[in-house]
Amino acid sequence: MSQTPDSAVHPAPSDAVRAHIAAHRSAFLDDLAAWLRIPSVSAQPERSGDVRRSADWLSEKLTRTGFTTVEVWETDGAPAVFAEWPSGLPDAPTVLVYGHHDVQPAAREDGWHTEPFEPTVIDGRMYGRGAADDKGQVLFHTLGVQAHLAATGRTAPAVNLKLLVEGEEESGSPHFRALVEQHADRLAADLAIVSDTGMWSETTPTVCTGMRGVADCEIDFYGPDQDIHSGSFGGAVPNPATVAGRIVAALHDDTERVAIPGFYDGVTELSEAERALIAELPFDEAAWLTTAKSHGTLGEAGHSTLERVWARPTAEVNGIGGGYQGPGGKTIVPASAHLKLSFRLVAGQDPAHIETAVRGWLAGLVPAGIRYEIAFGAPTRPCLTPLDHPALKAVAGAMSRAFDGAKVRYTREGGSGPAADLQDVLGAPVLFLGISVPSDGWHAPNEKIELDLLMKGVETTAYLWSDLPAALRADAPGA
Amino acid sequence: MSQTPDSAVHPAPSDAVRAHIAAHRSAFLDDLAAWLRIPSVSAQPERSGDVRRSADWLSEKLTRTGFTTVEVWETDGAPAVFAEWPSGLPDAPTVLVYGHHDVQPAAREDGWHTEPFEPTVIDGRMYGRGAADDKGQVLFHTLGVQAHLAATGRTAPAVNLKLLVEGEEESGSPHFRALVEQHADRLAADLAIVSDTGMWSETTPTVCTGMRGVADCEIDFYGPDQDIHSGSFGGAVPNPATVAGRIVAALHDDTERVAIPGFYDGVTELSEAERALIAELPFDEAAWLTTAKSHGTLGEAGHSTLERVWARPTAEVNGIGGGYQGPGGKTIVPASAHLKLSFRLVAGQDPAHIETAVRGWLAGLVPAGIRYEIAFGAPTRPCLTPLDHPALKAVAGAMSRAFDGAKVRYTREGGSGPAADLQDVLGAPVLFLGISVPSDGWHAPNEKIELDLLMKGVETTAYLWSDLPAALRADAPGA
Numbered sequence: 012m013s014q015t016p017d018s019a020v021h022p023a024p025s026d027a028v029r030a031h032i033a034a035h036r037s038a039f040l041d042d043l044a045a046w047l048r049i050p051s052v053s054a055q056p057e058r059s060g061d062v063r064r065s066a067d068w069l070s071e072k073l074t075r076t077g078f079t080t081v082e083v084w085e086t087d088g089a090p091a092v093f094a095e096w097p098s099g100l101p102d103a104p105t106v107l108v109y110g111h112h113d114v115q116p117a118a119r120e121d122g123w124h125t126e127p128f129e130p131t132v133i134d135g136r137m138y139g140r141g142a143a144d145d146k147g148q149v150l151f152h153t154l155g156v157q158a159h160l161a162a163t164g165r166t167a168p169a170v171n172l173k174l175l176v177e178g179e180e181e182s183g184s185p186h187f188r189a190l191v192e193q194h195a196d197r198l199a200a201d202l203a204i205v206s207d208t209g210m211w212s213e214t215t216p217t218v219c220t221g222m223r224g225v226a227d228c229e230i231d232f233y234g235p236d237q238d239i240h241s242g243s244f245g246g247a248v249p250n251p252a253t254v255a256g257r258i259v260a261a262l263h264d265d266t267e268r269v270a271i272p273g274f275y276d277g278v279t280e281l282s283e284a285e286r287a288l289i290a291e292l293p294f295d296e297a298a299w300l301t302t303a304k305s306h307g308t309l310g311e312a313g314h315s316t317l318e319r320v321w322a323r324p325t326a327e328v329n330g331i332g333g334g335y336q337g338p339g340g341k342t343i344v345p346a347s348a349h350l351k352l353s354f355r356l357v358a359g360q361d362p363a364h365i366e367t368a369v370r371g372w373l374a375g376l377v378p379a380g381i382r383y384e385i386a387f388g389a390p391t392r393p394c395l396t397p398l399d400h401p402a403l404k405a406v407a408g409a410m411s412r413a414f415d416g417a418k419v420r421y422t423r424e425g426g427s428g429p430a431a432d433l434q435d436v437l438g439a440p441v442l443f444l445g446i447s448v449p450s451d452g453w454h455a456p457n458e459k460i461e462l463d464l465l466m467k468g469v470e471t472t473a474y475l476w477s478d479l480p481a482a483l484r485a486d487a488p489g490a
Numbered sequence: 491m492s493q494t495p496d497s498a499v500h501p502a503p504s505d506a507v508r509a510h511i512a513a514h515r516s517a518f519l520d521d522l523a524a525w526l527r528i529p530s531v532s533a534q535p536e537r538s539g540d541v542r543r544s545a546d547w548l549s550e551k552l553t554r555t556g557f558t559t560v561e562v563w564e565t566d567g568a569p570a571v572f573a574e575w576p577s578g579l580p581d582a583p584t585v586l587v588y589g590h591h592d593v594q595p596a597a598r599e600d601g602w603h604t605e606p607f608e609p610t611v612i613d614g615r616m617y618g619r620g621a622a623d624d625k626g627q628v629l630f631h632t633l634g635v636q637a638h639l640a641a642t643g644r645t646a647p648a649v650n651l652k653l654l655v656e657g658e659e660e661s662g663s664p665h666f667r668a669l670v671e672q673h674a675d676r677l678a679a680d681l682a683i684v685s686d687t688g689m690w691s692e693t694t695p696t697v698c699t700g701m702r703g704v705a706d707c708e709i710d711f712y713g714p715d716q717d718i719h720s721g722s723f724g725g726a727v728p729n730p731a732t733v734a735g736r737i738v739a740a741l742h743d744d745t746e747r748v749a750i751p752g753f754y755d756g757v758t759e760l761s762e763a764e765r766a767l768i769a770e771l772p773f774d775e776a777a778w779l780t781t782a783k784s785h786g787t788l789g790e791a792g793h794s795t796l797e798r799v800w801a802r803p804t805a806e807v808n809g810i811g812g813g814y815q816g817p818g819g820k821t822i823v824p825a826s827a828h829l830k831l832s833f834r835l836v837a838g839q840d841p842a843h844i845e846t847a848v849r850g851w852l853a854g855l856v857p858a859g860i861r862y863e864i865a866f867g868a869p870t871r872p873c874l875t876p877l878d879h880p881a882l883k884a885v886a887g888a889m890s891r892a893f894d895g896a897k898v899r900y901t902r903e904g905g906s907g908p909a910a911d912l913q914d915v916l917g918a919p920v921l922f923l924g925i926s927v928p929s930d931g932w933h934a935p936n937e938k939i940e941l942d943l944l945m946k947g948v949e950t951t952a953y954l955w956s957d958l959p960a961a962l963r964a965d966a967p968g969a
Binding site: 054055056115116121122182183223225227229234235236237238239240241242243244245246247248249250252253255256257258259260261262263300303304305306307308309310311316319320323324325327328329330331332333334335336338339340341342343344345348349351353355378379380381382388424425426427449453454455456 | 533594595600601661662702704706708713714715716717718719720721722723724725726727728729731732734735736737738739740741742779782783784785786787788789790795798799802803804806807808809810811812813814815816817818819820821822823824827828830832834857858859860861867903904905906928932933934935
């Protein structure tokens, strides 16, 4: 069943695990569809009731799964769900799984071919907002632990299993760190596993070893007290839309490097070994562009596309607006203009330092006569797993078994999650286990999950909970 | 009655003219209010019926005034109104008065203190969209010619009087040139008088000697086929909102001079004498800023504020938009971004050359991977009256009489109108006669007209039709 050169280092797939998964796949997908129907958009205040319904739905599902403790944890924003299932074994390691139950905004008119909150299966894919980011990847842990029990004959998992599923990840997790600090005792773990990332492709299983952080801000520029006639006054007073454009242009230098002084302070540069691992991946730029739905590459000079999205910090314009945007023309100097910027951060960068740098840079660029306000959201820190951590080998091994012995490679994730807060507060190393693929359309119309891969996620965790105790006791092959 | 040193060169005000105006002021203002209630917004397709109602209302009013021929002229857009009232005198000069009956968009929520289409008189000012731009200034010609007749005892004016009042000026007069070309025989005149400008202030009467032209364009930038995740793809693909910002920044150099190659080709520079006339005006920058509702000046180095708005070409951002502009954040690389730019032009600049220059400049700046589309509206040409034209002296003289002998100075208008098309097609010199003041709020919320100044406009035309025949026969004082 396993044919690649690497298969010898891991046991073969388990027929018992696969039989359990096959028997329960249909009911599992029905459950996922039910959850996806709840539009738990944390960024939209009018959806706060749906975010709560989503938390309640998950609580009920986790209780049905067998978790012995299931609690909805309140925050100053949306609720999180905590669940626990003790192993009962002495010396069992404690694993904390992280995910989120909130989703990005979505509307049919954004370009969806199906209703975003009416999950639809087409050709082995389930389409719906949150299918991959992150409800599908949270939910595979429920069938995964049950398959683990069915195959091992145990009544409780071989690890002390904890789940923390927050409800504000798509809003930048503004209360997550406080939540983790408040419940640090309950969340204590030897290891955190984040299931909110993806892998290289359907045919190249990979484990992610780091996520970028993100800091975002809104800047409002105010010029005239109201829109004024561009004939009467244009050319003689500062125009806030022009200023917004100049700020955008000043974000980067001619080499597409971020030009904000101090922005790169502390950046952990890629080692030559890491660059070589990245260069080994079967990267097809044309295929990547298709996935990116983009028509050209552009980024920091001296770095490959993968390095740019995985390991380099960036400055991005997420939104810009000002003046007249309706049909036809209106010859005005607009009263105001607005920018939404986000900065992806890599290991070694401190969000507080970035905020200070941006504020100082901005202050030096806005001309007299333009008033501005800048507000930062809660940042998400960057995160990086050491390549030599024994748990990383266990995760890769379990994944290789699920993928019939395929060689598992290492990637990073350009997106952001609050993984670094878990590491900071709990002192637990963070690993990533995700089975989403780049074409899944995170944050985009027509988000989907590949159902066969979703089952590989189930299967990987079924093996991992068996293999992890020994792997953590010594750097030995899994049981 | 006239006390200033300059008053000797012009006759005193006419009691007969003033008596006629006083007797008819109230009915005149009722008529203006009735016209302002018609929301003739040419830029909004759903208002096209109102633009037509406005034309019909004016036709009826001109007929009542005594014009012997009144016609609604169709265009490929909104209708214009033409009226004619022959003098009956041999050798009478023919004067064509130009104005427009369409108005800028307006909505209460833009910051209006009264309903924009429910004219309201407060403290001697009538508030309402179009009060100054341009319905009030078109309408003063009706009472003006009647006062001229009442004071002179004539039954027809001393000039062959023609009026052309178009319905698309606020949309850039896209069909005006074709209309003038089509009816060139009917419109033939010795002189065109444009009543769509303003004067220096309530206490400093001035005659405008030129208007800037304007060319405007919309540019759409397209990047990814849809909004994409800035974590997964940010920093490696071109962002259309970033490109839009860079285009905005590239509009000007460090001295605020327009940086588009070829933009200044052919510009008629101010002479030292013209700069001196401008410098003589009682310009108070703080007061000007209050009128501009702005909090600082910024413009082309080497030029004063007045030179910048009157005699220098500009590039202005009227609108910019792209990506997510709703509440909160959305970490995307946006699919598209959009710019609305306008360029004010001065004498010597050719709109066709400007369009070519902008297109070439843009093509050199947009990176691979970003597709763009640019579309220009119909341009309005710049216009300039020679300072030594005898009719200019007649207009200044009539205005001085109306203003009790005050010295009349010369200004220019930073805004744009289709005056240059009249000059081009009809071969008639163009002069400007307007009594609006800078605080009237053209294109802005709370547009208004000063009612006492409106009556000075009436009075000026009453004198002008008497004075003009002699002025044009020789450079002699008016009768």
